[in-house]
Amino acid sequence: MDWDRFGQLKPRGPADWYAARTEAFSRQCPFGTLATNEDELAADRFATAAVRDPRIGSFEQAYVGAAKDPYRAEGSSGGMVSWVASALLASGRVDSVAHVEPADPGSGGLFHFRLSRTREEVSGGAKSRYYPVHLTEVIRTIRETPGRYAIVGVPCFIKAVHLLRRADPVLEDRITHTLGLFCGHMKSAAFVQSFAWQLDTAMDEVAAVDYRIKDQGRPANWYRAHLTLKDGSSRAEDWWHLVDGDWGAGFFQNNACNYCDDVVAETADISFGDAWLEPYSSDGRGTNVVVARTPEMRDLLNSGAATRSLELASVDADFIVQTQAAGLRHRREGLAYRLRFMPPALPLQKRVAPSSAGIDRRRKLVFRSRAWIAHWSHRMAYAARRTGLPCVYTAWARASLTAYRGLTYSIGPLGRWFDRLFPKSTA
Incomplete structure (x- = not known):
């Protein structure tokens, strides 16, 4: 994987590899012409699910709520992803969790996937990362190192993992849990460049970016972008003052996202999103909606609520849909129209x-x-x-x-x- 001129990650290889378009590759790529779709993957993975909903997939139970601090304070939303990842490690269900964290300076990007084995390492990957990443090194390590692994990712990444597991018995055995993130679309690295331009900063001075600074005194949906510079100073601005700060407009969206119909990670064992409904969207502490698709994940959350580690309330599919209404319209009705006027x-x-x-x-x-x-x-x-x-x-x-x-x-x-x-x- 390498950067193209637009700040997106693309596969790079010999010309004959591109020309081959093998059946195996087409079945493993989440946007491949022969790839199994989300409904078929979910039917295989969640055959006995309590609820089947055409909008958000199969699941056992859905919730709205948050983890107790420090998880909630560390995350962009309610801290539920970090809590579940840490609980999987603490219980011995997995040995390592693959997730995105800030990359070392000079590594070629601002973020990358890493494998974490402790709650402290997991916390280093908390918060939202609207930045291109890839799983190459993580998958290589999983193949080389026996153990049980969980992977955190957006819907197309989780789908790709399951397609790869079908083709690789080693990965099928070792990747035991998948944690999905609701997704509007993926941004290119140029989104950070745009922040720098608008905050009167040279890109080569940027050491780190935080896309969603949390302020408990402001509504959770009042995003604020924050750049940390190499000299230790910082720059920040509210998204609504940015020329490209309206997420729905699609600035720097990856073209593949035009052809995606999964908003809520329908193939993951458990899926997490923001509770974009009142009164939750006005709560600056952040609140998650969570869809537990397996009995194991449902029981894990119910256990956390029983011990007061989590504050959760059960909700139905309609509630989850309302929190993601615009994204679902864009990925269903909008996709139908895009397939007509701009077919792939x-x-x-x-x-x-x-x-x-x-x-x-x-x-x-x-x-x-x-x-x-x-x-x-x-x-x-x-x-x-x-x-x-x-x-x-x-x-x-x-x-x-x-x-x-x-x-x-x-x-x-x-x-x-x-x-x-x-x-x-x-x-």
Whole structure:
């Protein structure tokens, strides 16, 4: 895996490898043309699940809540991912947990996957990481070192792990638990470059980034980006003041995300997201929604609640869907439309068929604008880097975001103009 000009990780190899397009590779890549889809993987893994829901998959029990400190204080949300990872280690269910943490300076990236064996090491990987990473070294270590391993990842990573386990008996035996993270889309490394530009900082001065500084005095959904510089100083800004701070607009989105239909890690043993509903979204301490898909994970959470290590309340599938409503619309209705107006180069095994039925003109424009922003943000940022003129990107991004918010939220003069042209649409 290596960096391309847009700050995304891509496989790099000999020309004949690219040309081969082998059946084995197509079955193992989560976006491969022969890859087993999420429904089929889940049916095999969770054959006796208590609930089967077409929106969030199969599961035993769902919850809203948080872990007690220090887990909650250390995390971007309710600290549940770190708590479960640490509980798996403490109970001896696994020997090591693969998760993302800040990388050493000079390693070629700001974050990487590592294997942790203690609660203290796990805590070093707490918080959200909207940055490209890969599993190459972790998978190599798992193959070489006997033991029981858990892997934390976004939906396509977890799906890739299960597809690889099917093809590799060693990994099938050693990777025993998967912890999935709800995902809107993946960003490129250029997102951090954009933070630096807008905070009047050179990228080579940046030592670390925190995408979501937690402040208990502010609502949890008031994201604040924070850069730590090599001289020890720092820069910070609220996302809503950034020219690309609206997550839904799709700035720096990886193109593969246009063809993903799994928001909630449907193939993982347990899945975690943010509780984006009131009163939870206003609680600056952070709150998780959790979907336990196996009896083991359900029992682990219920045990944590019984010992008061966790504050949990049971919820139903509708509650989980409401917390991720925009993402699910984009990955189901939006995917159906994208498969129609921008079909992938190779046929993919998706659970959504190409269609524009029932989608009004304004919503079609919303879906098209997100794809347009995702495509051009990479190229405009690249042009800004090549010319040494950050304004090439920031001016374009500001104008694009203004138009997007007018179209999507009816904000400003453009919003009033769109309201006259099209009926209002919830985006």
